[in-house]
Amino acid sequence: MALIEVRGLTKIFGPQPQRALALLEQGLSKEEVMAKTGHSVGLYNVSLSIGEGEIFVIMGLSGSGKSTLIRCLNRLVEPTAGEIWLRGQNLLELDERGLRALRQRTMSMVFQRFGLLPHRTVLENVAYGLEVQKVPRREREERALRWLEVVGLKGWEKAYPRQLSGGMQQRVGIARALCTDPEILLMDEPFSALDPLIRREMQDELLALQSRLNKTIVFITHDLDEALRLGNRIAILRDGQVVQVGTPEEILSNPADDYVAEFTRDVNRSRVLTARSAMYKPRAVVVERGGPWAALRVMEEQALSSVFVVDGEQRFVGLVTVEAAVAAAQKGLTDLRELAIREVPTAAPDTYLEDLIPVAAHSKWPIAVLDGAGRLVGVIPRVAVLRALAGRREAVDFPNPRSSAAM
Amino acid sequence: MGEFPQFVRLPLARWVDQGVEWLTREYGPLFDWMGQVLLVPLVQLERLLLWLPWWAVILAVALVAWKVSGWKLAAGTAAGLIFIGTLGLWEHAMKTLTLVIAGTALAVVVAIPTGIAMARSDLLERVIRPVLDLMQTMPSFVYLVPAAMLFPLGKVPAVMATFIYAVPPAIRLTNLGIRQVPADVVEAARAFGSTPGQLLVKVQLPLALPTIMAGINQTVMMALAMVVVASMIGAGGLGTEVLNGIARLEAGRGFVGGLSIVILAIIIDRISQGLIRAHPR
Missing domain, CATH: 3.10.580.10 (CBS-domain)
Known part of the structure; x- marks a missing residue:
């Protein structure tokens, strides 16, 4: 069952996106729109349906629009057109207050560069989401401590982020995202900044965590191996459009076009193919x-x-x-x-x-x-x-x- | 032939004269009232500093120095202040300190909200930036005159002139500090549903604080520099000693006054620098 339905999502960057949108709808290519109006098309007519409890991986090369897409889901980037449905609610119709409530309680995010607050301790970082919700200090610190324990950082609560290694910082990032007990986790290349050994370890831990928590996870990556390892389903994005959506095996054995085939050529198939x-x-x-x-x-x-x-x-x-x-x-x-x-x-x-x-x-x-x-x-x-x-x-x-x- | 043609003269000087005259005529009472409002705390502060026994002031300043830096700065601070006392300039020094504190306080109160507003709006930044340039590069004597005309002579126009001269760095660096907060940190705070106010108080201001403090440090130093100039309109303090030394060709008097200003400057600078470093980051 689909939890999130994305329909016809378009994002155009520039001062007059509607003008560029009209041209796109007339059938002009992105390059033509760029040349005519100076607007760049981040996403065009993206439709996806993300199921409850699945790890949905969005993958693509840099510039393919994957970061824009995930940021449209919690409207850190404001889409130009389209709809995003979550439980009968079009997220693009939310007002400021509704949007804040969504970000506070329903969707939280993990970032590639961690995005930790450098002036706060690990514990204060993890508790930040609850602090914003005005949860009393004692309760939020208790809950934050529990999540720190889950991600294996017990004893580090008084440390500052800069004292931690990259992998540990991202554990803080994950604990912070889980601490508000959201339904949906948005993960924007969370392991890309980590070295390969740590990355593998974090992937395993994420899978272990997911088997217990059953969150709906939208996971961005440019690494096909990672996508194949983690994804229940994978959407491949190219130049702001969805090229293919499918299970890892479908993507590997039936690439929709040359772009996907090219992508899958260097992958370690042995870990996916059965x-x-x-x-x-x-x-x-x-x-x-x-x-x-x-x-x-x-x-x-x-x-x-x-x-x-x-x-x-x-x-x-x-x-x-x-x-x-x-x-x-x-x-x-x-x-x-x-x-x-x-x-x-x-x-x-x-x-x-x-x-x-x-x-x-x-x-x-x-x-x-x-x-x-x-x-x-x-x-x-x-x-x-x-x-x-x-x-x-x-x-x-x-x-x-x-x-x-x-x- | 090298002379610029006579008939294209812009009477800007006359317009400014008329403007200031108009302000004094129409809004005289308003400025008088503002002057009074400013004067009261100023006089209170000066009274307090002069009422306190000299050793209490030295002790207090040394204690602050010890807190923000260590015993070395504390000892140096105490020695410097005692030296000023032995030169017979204690009272002048306290008057100068009053002006510096008042000018800086006023500057900070105005600068931080202005800097925040500038950081939030590119348009506002474009508008305010040239005004700040003007305030910083215009020779300070130039606005001493209208300040003295609008306000009753003495401390109030001195504080106003000090404020105008000293406020730009605090505004600039507040703006810069907030703009320099890493975008990914701001984005993360937004992603967790922070309100704009929470973002400012919990993320942007704490992270900008070292930069803001650097701005305030510059503001204090500029305020101190301005106090000397302000003595020309009867502000009193160490600047008066320097001025009198020049006017009466008493080299020693001027030197002693100048030296005391230097000592005050070093003390204030080191203490505020210590404050920046003491802040955990």
Whole structure:
């Protein structure tokens, strides 16, 4: 269910935005509008719906309008046109008082450069949101202390922000945002100023925190790895317009256009893509009671030197090689179960490719993908792991990998 | 031929004369009343400083110096004030101090709201800035004359002239200090729903304080410089000694008066500098 509905949001910077807006609506490009009126278009006709309790990532390069977009949500930047609906209320119709109430209680914000008050202690910083609401000192400091503990900064309450490292300062920023108990958290590149190790740690902590708190989080980043790690859904912004919205896997496996594809090219796919997206429909399969002759026939048809063996309910048994099948046929053995090699690597459809890389490297056999009941649902040739990681374009020569997921 | 043509003369001087005359004629009573209002606290303050035993004043100033800086400044301050006393200029020094305190207080009361308003409005900044330039660069003698004409001679026009001369740095640096508060901090405060008043009191003023204090420090120093000039319109104090020294060609008298002003200046400067540093940041 959508909590926030953004409809046709436009932001034009300049003294007479309405004039520029009229030109845009006549179909002029941003460059033409810039040349004609000197107005720059920050966002144009952005529509999004952000679900309750999800981490919604907005990503784009610098200048794509992502910071403008998140600031329109709490109107730190005043949109030129459009609507932002939250629980039946168009936020753009709020007056000063209503807007302050929204910022005080419903939406709080975490900033890239932390935005801490340098003249106040950590505790006073965390309590600031409550102080503005005129919550009595004692109560607000108690609540602030609790949040400091949650973000792991107990004992630092009397320190000043400058005495803290970047990561710790951002923890203060997060505690400050959570202290007012808002429904929605706006996070504007909160981890971009941190070094990579700390960034990873903070991402993990945010996910852990989110699993407990279930806030609706709008998260801005220019780092696709971060977007894929954190986002339930991702919106990709380019030149102030939404290019694609989707889950991490959708974005990676079906980039909407070249811009998104370009974006996703350098990403570490192994952390996002799962066995499901790399596996093929198993074709070299024989039912165990078919015996070695049936196995040999399948191998011949498929021009393979081994087949997977399943039982009557499609449950995975093992793998039979051509040598073993020929030997068994000559001896007159019929039980494929005895011939089957059991040391075949297996994976679940949700296993990350990251975890399959060492498996693929060390096994002689393809990886069998089994569902919860142990049924064989897919096969991943060892080389396919690496192909999938290399990106979609190279992978298309494989026969339609996604259809096998339906099996 | 080098002379500027006679017929293009702008009678600006006459217009100013007429303006001042008009002000004195039409609004004389108003200025008299303002003068009285200003005079009362001024006289009270001077009386207080002269009524207090010399050692009490020295002790108090040294205590402040010790608080904001340390025992070194406290000792230096006490030594300087005792030196002024031994020169026989204690009473003059207290009169000068009165004018400096009054001029500065008036300047601060006006400067801080003005500076805040300037920081909030670019238009206002554009309007006020040239006025401040005018106040600072115009030779101070120039507005001493109309001040003396509008107000009864003595302390009040001296304080007014001091105020005009000394107020610009405090206004400028209040404006600058608030504008220099990092934009991300201001944005964060707004994002948490601060009212404009809360933003000012809880964020902008505390962060601008060191800069504002630097402005006030300059204002005090300029006020002290102006007090010497103001003695020409009967303000009294150390400046009178310097003036008399020049008028009567008594080099020693002028030197002693001048030296005392320098000592006062150093004391005031170091104490207000100490105040800036003492502020936790």
